[in-house]
Amino acid sequence: MSLTKAFCQRTAPQLQLGNRFRALPRSAKWSLSALLIAAFYLTPYWPDVPVLGWIINTPGTSFENVLTDQIMMFILVALGLNVVVGFAGLLDLGYVGFYAVGAYTTAVVTSGQFTLPWIAALPLSVIMAMIAGVILGTPTLRLRGDYLAIVTLGFGEIIRITANNSDWLGGPRGISKIARPPSFGPLQFGVLNAKPYWYLGFTVILLIIFVLTRLENSRVGRAWAAVREDEDAAELMGVDTFKFKLWAFAIGAAIGGIAGSLYASKVGFINPDNFQLQLSILFLAAVVLGGTGSMYGVIMGGFLVAWIPERFRGFSTRRYFVFGVVLVLVMVFRPQGIIPRRGAAAGIAQKGESDV
Amino acid sequence: MSHWLIYRTFWDLTVSGIVLGLIYALVALGYTMVYGVLRLINFAHSEIFMVGTFGVLISLTKVFGISLFDGGQYPYRSGFVLVAILVGSIVAAMVVSGAGAVVLERTAYRPLRGAGDTYGAVVLAFLTGLIASFLFSDDIMTNLAIAAVITGPVAFGYVRIFRRGRQAPRLAFLISAIGSSMAMAEAVATWGPDARSVYNTPRVLEKKVLFNFLGADIRIDYVIVAIGAVLMMTSLLLFVNRTRLGRGIRAVAQDAETARILGVNVNSVILVTFLLGGAMAGGAAMMFTLVYDQTRFNIGFLLGVKSFTAAVLGGIGNIKGALLGGIVLGLAENYGSSIFGGQWKDVIAFVVLLTVLMFRPTGILGESLGKARV
Amino acid sequence: MSEILLSVDQVTMQFGGVTALDNVSLHINKGEILGLIGPNGAGKTTCFNVITGVYAPTSGTVTFDDKSLLGLKRFQITKRGIARTFQNIRLFPDMSAVENVMVGVDAHSKTSVVGAILGIPRSRREESESRERAHELLKFIGIDEYAEVAARNLPYGHQRRLEIARALGTNPKLLCLDEPAAGFNPAEKQELNELILSIRDQGYTVLLIEHDMNVVMKISDRIAVLDFGRKIAEGLPHEIRDNPDVIAAYLGVPDDAA
Numbered sequence: 001m002s003l004t005k006a007f008c009q010r011t012a013p014q015l016q017l018g019n020r021f022r023a024l025p026r027s028a029k030w031s032l033s034a035l036l037i038a039a040f041y042l043t044p045y046w047p048d049v050p051v052l053g054w055i056i057n058t059p060g061t062s063f064e065n066v067l068t069d070q071i072m073m074f075i076l077v078a079l080g081l082n083v084v085v086g087f088a089g090l091l092d093l094g095y096v097g098f099y100a101v102g103a104y105t106t107a108v109v110t111s112g113q114f115t116l117p118w119i120a121a122l123p124l125s126v127i128m129a130m131i132a133g134v135i136l137g138t139p140t141l142r143l144r145g146d147y148l149a150i151v152t153l154g155f156g157e158i159i160r161i162t163a164n165n166s167d168w169l170g171g172p173r174g175i176s177k178i179a180r181p182p183s184f185g186p187l188q189f190g191v192l193n194a195k196p197y198w199y200l201g202f203t204v205i206l207l208i209i210f211v212l213t214r215l216e217n218s219r220v221g222r223a224w225a226a227v228r229e230d231e232d233a234a235e236l237m238g239v240d241t242f243k244f245k246l247w248a249f250a251i252g253a254a255i256g257g258i259a260g261s262l263y264a265s266k267v268g269f270i271n272p273d274n275f276q277l278q279l280s281i282l283f284l285a286a287v288v289l290g291g292t293g294s295m296y297g298v299i300m301g302g303f304l305v306a307w308i309p310e311r312f313r314g315f316s317t318r319r320y321f322v323f324g325v326v327l328v329l330v331m332v333f334r335p336q337g338i339i340p341r342r343g344a345a346a347g348i349a350q351k352g353e354s355d356v
Numbered sequence: 357m358s359h360w361l362i363y364r365t366f367w368d369l370t371v372s373g374i375v376l377g378l379i380y381a382l383v384a385l386g387y388t389m390v391y392g393v394l395r396l397i398n399f400a401h402s403e404i405f406m407v408g409t410f411g412v413l414i415s416l417t418k419v420f421g422i423s424l425f426d427g428g429q430y431p432y433r434s435g436f437v438l439v440a441i442l443v444g445s446i447v448a449a450m451v452v453s454g455a456g457a458v459v460l461e462r463t464a465y466r467p468l469r470g471a472g473d474t475y476g477a478v479v480l481a482f483l484t485g486l487i488a489s490f491l492f493s494d495d496i497m498t499n500l501a502i503a504a505v506i507t508g509p510v511a512f513g514y515v516r517i518f519r520r521g522r523q524a525p526r527l528a529f530l531i532s533a534i535g536s537s538m539a540m541a542e543a544v545a546t547w548g549p550d551a552r553s554v555y556n557t558p559r560v561l562e563k564k565v566l567f568n569f570l571g572a573d574i575r576i577d578y579v580i581v582a583i584g585a586v587l588m589m590t591s592l593l594l595f596v597n598r599t600r601l602g603r604g605i606r607a608v609a610q611d612a613e614t615a616r617i618l619g620v621n622v623n624s625v626i627l628v629t630f631l632l633g634g635a636m637a638g639g640a641a642m643m644f645t646l647v648y649d650q651t652r653f654n655i656g657f658l659l660g661v662k663s664f665t666a667a668v669l670g671g672i673g674n675i676k677g678a679l680l681g682g683i684v685l686g687l688a689e690n691y692g693s694s695i696f697g698g699q700w701k702d703v704i705a706f707v708v709l710l711t712v713l714m715f716r717p718t719g720i721l722g723e724s725l726g727k728a729r730v
Numbered sequence: 731m732s733e734i735l736l737s738v739d740q741v742t743m744q745f746g747g748v749t750a751l752d753n754v755s756l757h758i759n760k761g762e763i764l765g766l767i768g769p770n771g772a773g774k775t776t777c778f779n780v781i782t783g784v785y786a787p788t789s790g791t792v793t794f795d796d797k798s799l800l801g802l803k804r805f806q807i808t809k810r811g812i813a814r815t816f817q818n819i820r821l822f823p824d825m826s827a828v829e830n831v832m833v834g835v836d837a838h839s840k841t842s843v844v845g846a847i848l849g850i851p852r853s854r855r856e857e858s859e860s861r862e863r864a865h866e867l868l869k870f871i872g873i874d875e876y877a878e879v880a881a882r883n884l885p886y887g888h889q890r891r892l893e894i895a896r897a898l899g900t901n902p903k904l905l906c907l908d909e910p911a912a913g914f915n916p917a918e919k920q921e922l923n924e925l926i927l928s929i930r931d932q933g934y935t936v937l938l939i940e941h942d943m944n945v946v947m948k949i950s951d952r953i954a955v956l957d958f959g960r961k962i963a964e965g966l967p968h969e970i971r972d973n974p975d976v977i978a979a980y981l982g983v984p985d986d987a988a
Contacts, residue, residue, distance in 0.1 A: 089527070091527055091530060091531070093534065139710065139714050140710070140713075140714075142714075143713055143714075143717075145526055146396075146397045146526070147713050147717075149397075149530055150661070150664065150709070151706075151709065151713060153661070154661065154706035154709060154710065155706075157661075157702070157706065158703055158706055161699075161700075161703055162703075164699075165699045165700070211847055214846060214847055215843075215846055217857075218846035218853060219832075219836040219839045219841055219846065219856070219857070220841075220843050220846045222825075222829060222832060223833070223836065225822065225824075225825055225829075226822050226825070229822040229823060229824060229825065230820055230821075230822055230823075232784075232820075233816070233820040233821075233822070234822075234833065235803075235804045236782055236784070236804055236805075236808060236813075237805075237808060237813070237833050237834050237837060237896060237897075237899075237900060238805050238808035238809055238813075238833075238834065238836070238837025238838070238900050239833065239836070239837070240805050241805070244843075247843045251843075277657065278538060281534055281535075281538050284531070284534065285535070288531060312491050314489070314490030314491060314492065314493055314494040314499070315490045315491075316494075317494075318490065318542070318546050320538055320542040320545075321539055321542035321543050321545075321546055322487050322490065323535075323538070324534075324535045324536065324537070324538030324539030324540075324541075325483045325484075325486075325487055325535065325539045326487070326535070327531055327532065327534060327535025327536075327539075328463070328480070328483075328532045328535040328536055328539065329480065329483070329484060331468060331524065331528045331529075331531050331532040331535070332464075332467045332468060332472070332480065332532070333514075333517065335524065335528050343824040343825065343880055
């Protein structure tokens with residue numbers, strides 16, 4: 001089919017879009033960005049727009065709930081996992097573990113005997129997730145690609161099993177009555193209205209994009225790219241590969257923790273079944289499909305993975321099957337994803353392994 | 357107090373640990389051989405095992421027509437009929453798993469080696485069509501129909517793309533493996549009659565206790581597993597060490613490029629490696645259902661990780677290592693869960709894996725891997 | 731009397747049953763160009779790998795700037811002042827030429843991850859300084875017009891030179907070049923000779939592995955010869971050329987087709 005053929009060609013219409021944007025005069029760039037940001041803040045209202053609404057609205061579930069329960073989380077997770085897999089080239093299959101740590105931290109500190117306000121729970125979740133990232137990374141980042149993948153997978157499962165086996169984490173029944181963000185002014189974080197959650201979440205997304213862009217264009221981003229492209233050569237060029245890999249893990253984990261924390265406070269209750277292995281693989285599919293290493297690519301990927309099963313009923317019960325197959329198809333036909341990272345022809349890291 | 361319990365049940369744990377370990381070892385063989393030949397962790401091998409268990413289930417219930425309960429009792433058989441059924445079920449499992457492994461190789465790995473062929477293109481085209489059909493309908497019959505129609509032209513296009521084949525980087529293989537693994541497990545979960553619940557397999561063998569050894573009951577199913585596993589592994593070793601094809605496998609495992617130059621058909625060797633690994637997993641699948649009488653869509657995952665751990669523990673790429681690793685892991689799990697509690701059993705394997713990879717990545721018998729080469 | 735910059739003392743390197751280096755000792759003086767030659771498999775690249783920390787020697791020591799290098803991590807050795815190029819080009823393929831060099835320059839960057847996130851003044855300053863320095867080096871090497879081209883898309887000769895620029899970016903005291911002239915035609919080799927000489931004239935010390943006798947004889951101040959992991963000769967170029975052991979081991983005829 002021509003659709004797939006088009007996918008397989010090494011076209012770069014997306015890059016041209018990016019380049020054309022970069023070529024605009026400063027004022028134009030700012031106004032265009034402001035316009036886009038405003039439009040995206042208003043995403044919960046999109047189903048009311050004539051043609052766009054028909055395309056985007058999700059039959060059977062309220063769009064704004066899909067937006068805040070799933071799309072938002074997947075975008076955040078995709079951004080975080082992209083730091084680990086896309087920037088630094090480390091295949092992490094247990095990312096759901098960081099997501100779970102963030103969610104459970106928020107759950108435990110806001111619903112137990114000693115309750116903290118939500119405003120304290122979020123940073124605490126981030127810190128706990130980062131600690132988890134460092135704990136996981138320190139012994140395992142010495143391992144090469146395949147082994148790292150298996151071990152991180154184990155980590156995700158260990159987190160889930162631990163939550164399942166520990167009463168203070170709610171055991172199999174989980175934790176409920178998780179606090180919501182405090183309502184102030186026109187923003188009421190209640191059960192009925194999902195929109196304030198989106199405003200909060202999208203703001204967080206914008207912040208993360210800002211921080212990650214900074215990182216990408218600094219010596220840190222360069223170090224990650226060097227590690228990804230040829231770790232041994234990078235080390236011989238003076239890059240402290242272990243330190244930067246660990247930072248990638250920590251930052252990725254922090255973002256995962258944020259996503260988990262927001263998820264917990266939005267849905268109000270969590271249990272270990274929310275954090276299964278398949279979710280890790282779905283997260284990976286979001287990054288790979290969207291474009292490993294490309295921030296806007298993985299945002300698109302996160303959106304697609306979360307939205308398509310809700311928009312098309314044929315996908316809803318089969319989403320894991322679908323995205324499993326999608327992973328294979330992408331690897332075979334278009335490993336760089338829908339929106340490739342800048343400079344990427346082949347996509348996934350080409351690690352040099354020959355003897356010098 | 358737990359020390360006393362361990363003492364009382366020590367031989368029990370040992371015996372069942374060895375049996376469990378042998379099953380791990382059989383599955384570990386698939387991981388270790390594919391790794392030896394392709395330097396790839398075949399993440400989807402766990403689903404090859406799972407598919408084999410369903411092969412057993414289908415052969416028992418549909419082909420042999422045995423129902424789960426015969427008027428409130430287990431459908432025990434005996435004598436010649438029993439032997440025929442057991443042999444039939446293991447053959448079915450080996451065929452299903454072997455075929456699954458071959459399809460997997462052609463579809464998910466061969467295109468990434470730049471050697472994609474028509475069979476792989478057809479399977480991929482069919483899957484593409486199936487997924488595309490989900491955009492329009494959620495009725496499985498419609499989906500299959502649309503997929504069947506689309507497969508032809510799409511496969512044609514895929515074959516042409518394959519001609520420009522290029523070797524993909526290592527990470528791509530692993531991602532493809534993960535995707536295949538999930539796709540296979542979820543296919544069973546979505547379209548199997550019992551979805552995500554446990555499927556019971558008919559118990560045709562009455563699990564009599566044959567004799568008692570130092571306080572441990574030696575059941576007949578344990579004996580069958582032990583004998584069967586040893587037989588299978590011995591045959592595999594003989595094949596790899598004595599036959600021409602086996603020599604080809606060892607050559608490719610040591611140096612694929614040189615083997616190719618010397619005339620070894622590397623693609624055939626890889627295919628046979630997958631086939632053998634799949635057959636071993638099929639054997640393991642039959643033995644698993646024999647002992648545990650059940651299966652599930654995700655039975656592969658946990659067992660797969662444990663078997664992989666066993667392979668690494670024994671030394672990845674080393675066939676005898678897989679046997680040793682399997683038994684050690686089986687024992688460790690049993691002893692460990694009696695000390696720490698059953699709910700932590702699965703964590704033990706992960707901990708073992710992490711420990712081995714960090715402190716002795718060579719495994720007990722194997723060679724060193726993962727050193728930086730500059 | 732020249733100062734000794736690098737000293738390799740009785741280094742033995744064994745891999746399983748194979749002895750790649752057998753009790754090798756040599757030294758490099760500050761500001762000189764030392765050529766390291768020998769037949770294929772003699773252990774030259776292994777020697778490089780020991781010096782740059784890729785392998786830890788089975789026995790013996792490596793002393794750089796009067797300090798031992800043993801036990802240091804590779805990136806630490808690079809920070810101490812040793813940089814290298816590779817026999818098979820190991821550039822970062824999808825990064826542009828200037829980015830490749832910037833990675834080298836970053837070796838001495840003091841910007842931390844937190845600093846980069848916050849965008850503190852030092853981080854911005856180091857970023858523009860790093861880019862400037864990278865362009866300087868690209869100009870020096872002669873490929874600045876290709877600065878934004880991805881390394882994988884550069885012509886072969888430019889890739890070889892880019893590797894040198896990247897190594898120079900780490901501000902080394904000792905530059906190790908592993909067969910930098912491989913695949914060059916005579917004119918290109920002449921250019922390379924001039925480049926290496928001007929690198930030396932800027933104050934760098936150079937250790938050079940090379941097969942082409944035209945290159946080695948012309949620009950080396952001294953030459954060391956390895957064969958089967960042992961050093962069989964060391965001295966001035968004309969001494970080496972007339973040395974019967976060297977001739978026996980390594981029928982090195984100036985071969986322009988090399």
